[in-house]
Amino acid sequence: MIMVQVFSTFESHSFLELTISTLEKNGINKSRIYAVPLDNRQEKRNVFDTLHRSDGTTLIDIGLALATAFSVIGASIGFELAWGPIYWGLIGAFTGFVVGFVIRLFTEKVFKTNRRILKGKHSEIILIIDCDENQAELIEEILWSHYALGVAKIAESGG
Template sequence: MQLFSTFENNIYLEIAISSLEGVGIKQEAIYAVPLDNRTEKRKVFDTLHRSDGTSLIDIGVGLATAFSVIGASIGFELRWGPIFCGLIAAFIGFVIGFAIRLFTEVILNKRKLLKGKKSEVIVIIDCEKAQCEVVENILWEHFALGVAKVE
């Protein structure tokens, strides 16, 4: 039987492996594989086939709506009228909102990170069916992020 588990790369992984060896699992039956993290930088603009869930125009659309209402209200007293003043104010609001979002996403580099903990090491353990319960408990006690059994 094989057990697969994922861990962060910390001292608890080493303690879990030592505990497994203490229970009678041979060192040759424990296989730990570190994962490579993404080195490619995220792209700012989305494509039709890939999206990261962040939008650069959400603040711009909100500000465009607010500015257009204010611009149209003021436009009743101006020479150009409410329509042109509302459109100009909407464009200005959109540009300001887009600039704010672009600044926070690109220049400050505050992109969405993965929430929670990242798996960094996969541990594969070959054991007998009788030892499976004990091995699984040891993995959970030492803060495994996930555990799966395969017969």
């Protein structure tokens, strides 16, 4: 006989209670159902990446684009100014980079943080169900109909 473990994650306790009662009504023994609460991240995410962790966003993309634009403008205007085009091009590049970096830092700190908070949908509970292979499809349908955030099945051969 092949045993199957079905894993699912839920957002709230009310859907979980409904799911467990529906599973019990469909013949799943209470001793084969495990609910494990998760501890969600409490600390704020870092804006700056470290050597060992990166979130895939960059803070210098706008800065580099503005540095290029400001250096061209600075070099063009520099022909008319006292220090010449090279110095004014470098000043323009530095200024553009700083402005772009500050813009990107502001958008990451303010807008992206608010968007992450509003997005919601955090897994709070993992539900693990041990069952026979012939019950797995029914259990999966019950989990999806009770708003599971994710479902996975693992088959293991029993003796």
